Amino acid sequence: MRKFILSLALIIVAVPASAQQIDLHFPELAEKADEVVDVTLDANMLRLAAKFLSGKDTDERAVREMIGGLDGIYVRSYEFSEAGQYDKNLINKIKSQLGPSWKPLVTVRSKTKDNVSIMADMHGDKVTGLVIIATEPREFTIVNISGPIDIDRLAELSGQFGIPEISKGRRHRDE
Amino acid sequence: MTLENDLKHALRRQAPAPGFAERVMQQIENQPEELRGTPRYPRNPVWWRAAAASVTLAAILGGYATHRVVEHRRGERAKEQVLTAMRIAGEKVRYAQQEVRGIGTAD
Numbered sequence: 001m002r003k004f005i006l007s008l009a010l011i012i013v014a015v016p017a018s019a020q021q022i023d024l025h026f027p028e029l030a031e032k033a034d035e036v037v038d039v040t041l042d043a044n045m046l047r048l049a050a051k052f053l054s055g056k057d058t059d060e061r062a063v064r065e066m067i068g069g070l071d072g073i074y075v076r077s078y079e080f081s082e083a084g085q086y087d088k089n090l091i092n093k094i095k096s097q098l099g100p101s102w103k104p105l106v107t108v109r110s111k112t113k114d115n116v117s118i119m120a121d122m123h124g125d126k127v128t129g130l131v132i133i134a135t136e137p138r139e140f141t142i143v144n145i146s147g148p149i150d151i152d153r154l155a156e157l158s159g160q161f162g163i164p165e166i167s168k169g170r171r172h173r174d175e
Numbered sequence: 176m177t178l179e180n181d182l183k184h185a186l187r188r189q190a191p192a193p194g195f196a197e198r199v200m201q202q203i204e205n206q207p208e209e210l211r212g213t214p215r216y217p218r219n220p221v222w223w224r225a226a227a228a229s230v231t232l233a234a235i236l237g238g239y240a241t242h243r244v245v246e247h248r249r250g251e252r253a254k255e256q257v258l259t260a261m262r263i264a265g266e267k268v269r270y271a272q273q274e275v276r277g278i279g280t281a282d
Contacts, residue, residue, distance in 0.1 A: 039260045041253060048246075049253035063261050075260045106271040116271045134267045143264045155272050157265035 022097050022131065022144050024076050029140060032085045033078035037141075041073045062157065070147035076140075083137035091117070091133055094142060098131065105151070114139075120151070127151060 030036050041049065046067045053064040067073070078086065101121050108116040114134050121129030130151065132143040145154075 037259065037263065039256045041256055041260065045249075045253045046257065048250050049257040052250040052254040053257070060258075063257060066261070067257060073257065073260045073264075075263055077263060106275055108271050108274045110274070113274075114267070114270055116267055116274075118268060118271055130264075132264055132267045134270075141263065141267065143260065143267065145264060151268055154261070154265050155269040157261050 022074070022094060024074050024094075024142060024144060026076060026078070026090070029076075029078045029086055029090075032080060034081045035077075035079040037075060037077035039073060039075035043071050046070055046073065059157070062153065066150065066153060066157075070145060070149065072144075072146040074144040074146075076142050078140045080138045080140075085138070086135075086140045088135075090140070091135065094131070094133060095119070102129070102131070118151075130154075 030038075050064050050067055053060040055061050055064070080086070095117075098119060099121075101123060102119050103122050104117065105120050106116065106118045108114065114136055116135075117131075117133045119131045119133075120127045126148060127150075128148050130143070130145040130149050132141070134141040134143075
């Protein structure tokens with residue numbers, strides 16, 4: 001009986017300590033959206049992707065180093081033709097899934113630009129998970145990175161890889 | 176009942192005529208070789224085995240090549256997804272950092 005209680009306690013402790021995957025299943029948003037970006041990469045897929053990232057290209061090498069220790073990357077981005085297509089309570093619904101180790105790092109509220117909330121799963125000084133929720137009147141984006149991540153290095157990656165920045169294009173259309 | 180009796184009579188067990196087996200064997204031996212029934216395997220088993228090995232090898236190599244192609248496609252797709260995810264995440268984080276720095280410099 002004592003062993004059983006000990007095992008149960010270990011499981012209870014181990015579950016939050018392990019990589020937390022958030023429920024990012026929003027079929028109602030996908031139906032309404034004009035454009036959907038859906039990225040689901042577990043640890044196995046990240047290892048596979050790492051093999052195809054060039055070691056010679058500086059940007060790809062940086063990404064390869066960053067994803068080396070990750071457990072998963074999940075992105076859902078929805079762009080709508082009209083404003084107000086998503087429920088704003090969705091943000092609270094996502095936040096409510098995060099455990100007590102998750103701390104808000106940055107919250108940007110703007111009437112004209114993106115509203116961004118960045119939350120990190122903190123274990124001591126280390127960030128072992130990241131959730132980014134970015135909203136605009138016609139856009140809803142959530143990114144969940146599971147595993148140790150360097151946020152400054154992540155910011156340095158923006159707009160690289162020869163791919164045009166999506167948001168800039170979207171804003172043009174909004175104007 | 177007559178039909179039943181007729182059937183019983185027609186289907187009754189009957190011993191063959193004397194020398195039946197010998198006559199059958201004699202006819203088989205007198206037949207030309209090609210009518211005696213071809214063997215189910217080629218005469219030269221080496222060629223047969225070589226052909227079987229070639230088919231097996233081709234199947235293995237074909238399967239491996241297909242696996243490599245599928246794996247390559249999966250890898251390229253995973254790479255594209257990683258780059259897309261990192262670009263989106265990086266963009267949002269950088270935007271947040273810029274806004275925070277903007278507040279810092281405004282003071």
